[in-house]
Amino acid sequence: MSLAFILVVFSVLQAAEYRDGELFIEVLLCSGQKISIAAASGNAEVCFSEVDLPITRILQTPLNVSLDNPATLLNWGYLERVEPWHEDSDGHLRESFQWQDSALMIHRENLVFASQSFADKASAIAWTKANGKSEKQITALPMQSPTVCVSDRSGNKTYLETPLHFTSAQDLQLAGVKLGFSGEFILKIVGSNLVVTHFLPLDEYVAGVVPNEIGAGAPLEALKAQAVAARTHAVGLLLNNRHKNDGYDLCNTTHCQVYKGKYQQNATVRDAVFSTQNQILILPNRIADTTYHSACGGKTDSSGNIWGGETLPHLVGVECFADAASLDFKKESDVRTWISDFALYQGGASWENSALSWNTQISSQQLAKNLGLSKLDHLVINRRGNSGRIIDITFYGNKTVRLNSEYKIRQAFGNTKSSFFYIKGSYVEDDQGRVVIYPGGTLSLYGRGSGHGVGMCQIGALRMAREGRGHHEILTHYYPGTQIWENWMEYGTR
Ligand SMILES: [Zn+2]
Ligand SMILES: [Zn+2]
Structure with a gap:
């Protein structure tokens, strides 16, 4: 001893x-026994x-x-x-x-x-x-x-x-x-x-985050909205104190936010960050949760539907496409109408179009395997969120598997872009509105959106910016009830 x-x-x-x-x-840059510079x-x-x-x-x-x-x-x-x-x-x-x-x-x-x-x-x-x-x-x-x-x-x-x-x-x-x-x-x-950390002003950090999140080529007002969301998220992460004992404030991976320094930073990105300097979103007595995702596909969802727990008041879900307003995405018939009949905005980059509308296939056998079943007989969609995402589904085969996590549902169907999809073919609705499907050998999925669907829809933000809307309008659309707050730096140390 x-x-x-x-x-x-x-x-x-x-x-x-x-x-x-x-x-x-x-901000963490790297760690290890030896570090080359x-x-x-x-x-x-x-x-x-x-x-x-x-x-x-x-x-x-x-x-x-x-x-x-x-x-x-x-x-x-x-x-x-x-x-x-x-x-x-x-x-x-x-x-x-x-x-x-x-x-x-x-x-x-x-x-x-x-x-x-x-x-x-x-x-x-x-x-x-x-x-x-x-x-x-x-x-x-x-x-x-x-x-x-x-x-x-x-x-x-x-x-x-x-x-x-x-x-x-x-x-x-x-x-x-x-x-x-x-x-x-x-x-x-x-x-x-x-451990090597980058010691830098918060806004330089935000400038190294924004291009990874929405693309450096986005219009200025969309970049500004993303900068405020990323800055707010960063301050929220600091308040979580999750790296309190690690020797740095934030890590550089998706655990916090992906930070790549000057990589893909350009004049527009820097303009977006520094023209919104210090701006974060708050609610009375707290900082807003500015979660975001690639594409809602029509409407955004509530935090409670997607992650459980009580829905945060600024994350209740909003309409993104005006055409979606008259439809109820909790209903299978409206989901099918929306996905098959409505053309979505096609003016963006190819990644935007493929996030908005997609289709894919999975064999019944593979789906069963992903669920740990030897055989799949039928499935029942119990509930969709207001964005149309399937949030509760039961699979019947040699045993019964129920999934009520949007993320796990996407995984089960082969890592789909979102759980806002329908399965091509006939279905029966039971008296409680549950959708019963007996799939054939191959399931054809027709879907919209990419990501969890809560908070700001990045493709929606891009569209609003192209229509001439400002970053403030974009943010208050996706985070209703929040306000922009700049005076949160009281230079306080106690
Ligand atoms: Zn982290
Ligand atoms: Zn959207």
Whole structure:
């Protein structure tokens, strides 16, 4: 058993802050045992500076960063108490976000650990037992100040203490990912991994998200609507504090939002983001949930229908196409009329048209297999949402399988674009309006829309923008009852 009695100096875990009137956040770029830093083209100068020392080093790419001596890392500690953070706190800063009086506050706490720390959890547990302390207070130490080794092309090694800031005016490729990032970065150790984050203003982050969500070629007002939705979503994610213990504020994947830096950013994207700077959508006492999807196919759905629970007041579902107003998509006959008889707007890009109207086939055998059935006899559509999406369906075969998740229904039918479809052929409606279908060997599905159908319909936003509507009108159409709010940055840190 190895007990280590070494005093560890803790540093800032997270560095979100209000600086010059902007909220700066840390967005994960990569993590691993070793991280390569290369210039996107040619060579780049990277300027490194240790947080606690006023020394900077300028190194030329390509560079490789690795942990100096991973075996000596002390990753486990005993949390003695959590107290308010003061400027002269010498413990461990942990940040979280809170919504207070229609403003985003950065809440800072000081985590005070016992001076002992441990290389493995078993040693930490043994120590708590020997000292009559609770195991529950053992926690992974997200960051210490171990040294990393930065080696250049010639094999010259520079040893630097983490957390480490580095900057580059040129685009860098990190960990071999073919995307370029410039500006300010933070390199830190979380657990036993190196983590590199992009430290940047929220709006620069939003500009790196918008093109992945709606396409950089979208009209300005649609891009502006998407920018406000993505910014609101980002602030909502910060308030969830889901990466509170990971050493960054947001990750760069679909778990949060896909962030690709300057990739596909253009002048229109930047205009959309910076002309709506700070704009988010709120409801009384809370930030709006600005979920969105590719194409509703006629009407959007309610959050309750699609995800269960109580429907949020601004996500009740709205009409997207005026022609759909007179139809009731909870009824099979109206769904069939809409999908087979109404031509939808065909003025958009090909991806828009294929999201609006589609058809596909699946064999009865494959459908049965997807459901874990050896044989499918018939199926019953119990309920559709107001967008026409099937949200409750029962399959009868050698056993009975009932699905009441729009997502699982799409999966079962072979990963369809949406669950707003009908199955070609005859059907019978029972006295409670349930639709009974005995499928043949192959089911032909005719559908509309792509995605879950809740919140803003991106193709609808594109259409509204092309018709000359502004981003405010687009947003309040899809998120009724919300208002645009710009004064949520109170520069509050407590
Ligand atoms: Zn995430
Ligand atoms: Zn729509």
